[in-house]
Amino acid sequence: MGEFILRNLAHRPLRTLIAVLAVAVEVALVVLIVGLSSGLLTETAKRIEGIGADVMLQPPSSSIFLAFSGSPMPIKIGDKLKELKYVASVAPTLLQFSSSGGVDVIYGIDRDSFRAVSGGFVFLQGTDMEGPDDLLVDDWAAKAKRITVGKTYRLLNHDFHVAGMVEHGKGARLFVPLATLQDLVGAHDKASVFFVRCTRPEHAPDVIEQMRQIFPGYTIRPLKDYLSLMTSTNIPALGPFINAMIALAVAIGLLVIFLSMYTAVIERTRDIGVLKSLGAGRRFIVRAVLSESATVCLLGIAAGIALSYGARSV
Structure with missing residues (x-):
């Protein structure tokens, strides 16, 4: 089954590459948004704590x-x-x-x-x-x-x-x-x-x-607790924004996978007929299509993580 899936992916390299890149972009988007927001909050909190005060008074x-x-x-x-x-x-x-x-x-x-x-x-x-x-x-x-x-x-x-x-x-x-x-x-x-x-x-x-x-x-805060306060749960609308972006990325990724599965079935009607004539059942064919989609997802996730690290270095 594994060799069968890899040969199917290699048989149409352009379609496979586009599907992998589409998933990779969504994964990189999620990683960058979550990492950037968390990193900015942590860095801001550390700079405030770096002032050296023990207490701060605000309006x-x-x-x-x-x-x-x-x-x-x-x-x-x-x-x-x-x-x-x-x-x-x-x-x-x-x-x-x-x-x-x-x-x-x-x-x-x-x-x-x-x-x-x-x-x-x-x-x-x-x-x-x-x-x-x-x-x-x-x-x-x-x-x-x-x-x-x-x-x-x-x-x-x-x-x-x-x-x-x-x-x-x-x-x-x-x-x-x-x-x-x-x-x-x-x-x-x-x-x-x-x-x-x-x-x-x-x-x-x-x-x-x-x-x-x-x-x-008045608002009185100890500075030693400031870092623990700077989280997405304490920032108005930041948590819902991150969740919305994650949901959007997941939705687009699912659409890409569904489209990839659909085109895989449409393009291979003849191949599916040959497999059936050789004795392959519906379960085998469905498992092959799902396994191919899962492989594309895994490749896209790996590429997305690599892409996010590359964007960070830039």
């Missing part, structure tokens, strides 16, 4: 995506946070979307307070922000956008001087002075999120309890 009903934190909060909240027991430092941060050369989230930071919370940047080139128009970029964004230290980079309709390139993993890809970003977006004395560092990590639950008493209704 009420905020998303776990910091860029969707809702209306900015008064920056004076930071003074109240500093008065809490076990709080070592507080870093107010203003977040803003940018579609310049792709979708990015810009962090407007106060240099000293952000350094106190995060431990400071690891500079690969250049220096820290000194002036109001200085900008820091991480190494991944610099490579992707071809940003050079010392050059001018236009962002939010404003020309920034690229002061330094830092190692990735501190929340965002682009950093500008907090006061400058407040002026550009019209959010004076506002912050989107407050990163809080405790005197010791084990004091985070006590600090969270104090914050809940002072800021009822």
Whole structure:
């Protein structure tokens, strides 16, 4: 039976190749969509955790995506946070979307307070922000956008001087002075999120309890649990989107297989007649067609996985 199936597939190589490629594309689509979405969520969560804070405070009903934190909060909240027991430092941060050369989230930071919370940047080139128009970029964004230290980079309709390139993993890809970003977006004395560092990590639950008493209704999250929250089940509509794409890919793949089976039967009416004359029963013929389709599926799955790995390397 195995040799019979392989000979049938080799007898019509073009049709076999098209069927295998059709299945491979659907498999690669599923693998890439699921892998890309999961990878982006994990990478984003690791960058947020890499800031080094223990707790973060967001406006009420905020998303776990910091860029969707809702209306900015008064920056004076930071003074109240500093008065809490076990709080070592507080870093107010203003977040803003940018579609310049792709979708990015810009962090407007106060240099000293952000350094106190995060431990400071690891500079690969250049220096820290000194002036109001200085900008820091991480190494991944610099490579992707071809940003050079010392050059001018236009962002939010404003020309920034690229002061330094830092190692990735501190929340965002682009950093500008907090006061400058407040002026550009019209959010004076506002912050989107407050990163809080405790005197010791084990004091985070006590600090969270104090914050809940002072800021009822605000969104308070421990950073150590942030990675576990960044899953498709916690992202609105992401899970249904992935399921819909998988269902679409499976449906198209089934149609391809059914078409392959149909054409195999139509093209081989004479061959089927010869097999029947030699004593082959209906069960043998049906098993041969189904086995051939299963072989095409297996070849398509293997090719799809290989195609997804090839796309990742590109």
